[in-house]
Amino acid sequence: MILKQEIQEVLLQYGISDPVITFIRHSENRTYRIEQGGQRYLFRIHQPVEASMKGLQHEPEGLLHELRMLNHLSGQAGQSVQKPIRTREGEWISYISIDNREIPCSLLTWLEGRAVRGKDLKDPALASLLGRQVAGLHQIYRQYAGFPRSERPNQGRSNHLEVARKIRLGESKGLFTHEDLETVDEAVHFINSAIETRFPGEDSPERVHGDIGTSNILLREDGTLSIIDYGFFGSGYELLDIGMGALCVPGDFRGHYLEGYYGGDFPEKDGRLLEGFMLTAVLGYYAFQIHHEQAYDWMKERMLLL
Numbered sequence: 001m002i003l004k005q006e007i008q009e010v011l012l013q014y015g016i017s018d019p020v021i022t023f024i025r026h027s028e029n030r031t032y033r034i035e036q037g038g039q040r041y042l043f044r045i046h047q048p049v050e051a052s053m054k055g056l057q058h059e060p061e062g063l064l065h066e067l068r069m070l071n072h073l074s075g076q077a078g079q080s081v082q083k084p085i086r087t088r089e090g091e092w093i094s095y096i097s098i099d100n101r102e103i104p105c106s107l108l109t110w111l112e113g114r115a116v117r118g119k120d121l122k123d124p125a126l127a128s129l130l131g132r133q134v135a136g137l138h139q140i141y142r143q144y145a146g147f148p149r150s151e152r153p154n155q156g157r158s159n160h161l162e163v164a165r166k167i168r169l170g171e172s173k174g175l176f177t178h179e180d181l182e183t184v185d186e187a188v189h190f191i192n193s194a195i196e197t198r199f200p201g202e203d204s205p206e207r208v209h210g211d212i213g214t215s216n217i218l219l220r221e222d223g224t225l226s227i228i229d230y231g232f233f234g235s236g237y238e239l240l241d242i243g244m245g246a247l248c249v250p251g252d253f254r255g256h257y258l259e260g261y262y263g264g265d266f267p268e269k270d271g272r273l274l275e276g277f278m279l280t281a282v283l284g285y286y287a288f289q290i291h292h293e294q295a296y297d298w299m300k301e302r303m304l305l306l
Contacts (some may be wrong), residue, residue: 003098007043010096013087014107016041016072016108026182028053028231033110042082045096047103050291056153060093060104065147066230067092067106072144076143078136080226094268111226113218120219123248124256131260133225134212134245138238141207149204152234156204157192159236160280164188166287173290175300178206185285195237198273204235212244239270 004021011019011034020035021043031046048059056062067084071092074083087094095102121127138239153159164184170176176184199205210232218226242261249257256265266274289295 003045003242006096006098008047010105011043011093011107012090013089013091013094014085015088026193029058040112041078041085042108042110043070044106044108045098045103046105047098047207049229052291056151056234058104059151061151062153063104063106065152066233069144069233070108070145071275072228073137073140077268078133079140079229080111080220080224082111082228083118084108107269111134111220111228113220115215116217116219116225116237117214118248118250121257122253124253126219126223126225126250127253127256129225130245130249130261131257131262133227133278134209135243135261135263137209137227138206138241144207149164149235153210153232154204154234155210155236155240156209157195158203160192160283160305161187163280163283163287166290167283169290170286170299173296174295175290187276187279188283191280194273194276198270199237204237206236206238206242208232208234208236208238209244210234210240212241214248217248237277238283239274239277242284243274244281246274247278282300 008019008022011017016034016036018036022033022035024031024033026049028048030047032045034041034043034045046063048054057066068080070084073079073081083091084091087274094105094107096105097103116126116130121130135275164181167176167184171178171181183248184254209227209230211229212227216229218228220226242258245256245261246254255266286299289299
């Protein structure tokens with residue numbers, strides 16, 4: 001589905017009348033690069049490729065909280081983000097008609113760069129920089145109180161149980177054995193118990209990016225890093241983001257990343273729990289890809305390593 005004419009009509013609401021529209025991909029959202037007059041933008045249609053991928057982040061209320069948060073981040077020192085752009089009417093969200101349904105859209109500024117690679121992060125300075133970027137993001141989040149938890153994704157203990165449930169669908173697809181799934185269930189319950197001990201009280205008390213991976217970290221021409229794609233921004237545990245960042249860095253260089261995050265030695269009390277969050281991050285990816293056949297071989301190979 002090309003949608004160029006429909007997109008052109010929506011872009012008029014932003015004062016963009018003669019755009020060059022380039023399709024990027026359709027996954028969590030439909031994304032397009034927009035060019036006009038030497039300016040570039042990212043246009044998002046908030047419709048996932050699979051209905052099973054739809055979540056709070058696709059609802060207008062949830063999307064509005066993401067855009068407000070991005071606007072806040074764009075004004076903070078040390079954070080290069082894709083800033084949301086309002087329509088000429090002053091709205092953060094526009095709408096496009098697809099199959100007689102009104103789908104929310106958003107327009108962001110464009111950031112130049114390429115996705116960071118694991119081999120890039122073998123540079124101790126860059127691994128440390130990534131740690132500092134994640135730490136800076138969390139520091140801003142701790143002061144930000146701009147969204148109701150019920151309207152953004154929750155990546156806490158309840159989500160871990162939902163991830164385990166979705167992974168169980170892999171048995172009927174021949175992806176995993178019954179023994180594999182029993183191991184996943186045991187691991188999730190062990191991790192949730194450890195989280196409850198370490199963080200007594202309400203689930204998901206902290207704010208997280210929720211999807212830190214190499215595809216969501218830009219390496220820019222000046223050698224800096226920018227974290228992008230805040231679609232899973234919501235409630236959770238900071239250790240999840242820390243663990244996701246650690247998974248991006250080759251094992252021998254993770255110490256530099258953790259030193260960058262903590263500004264010194266990694267606290268030993270969080271060691272096993274960090275490993276647990278790294279595991280839940282991998283399992284979350286499996287659950288996300290459970291209906292995507294192109295990922296099945298990769299998933300089967302790596303389930304044996306968990």
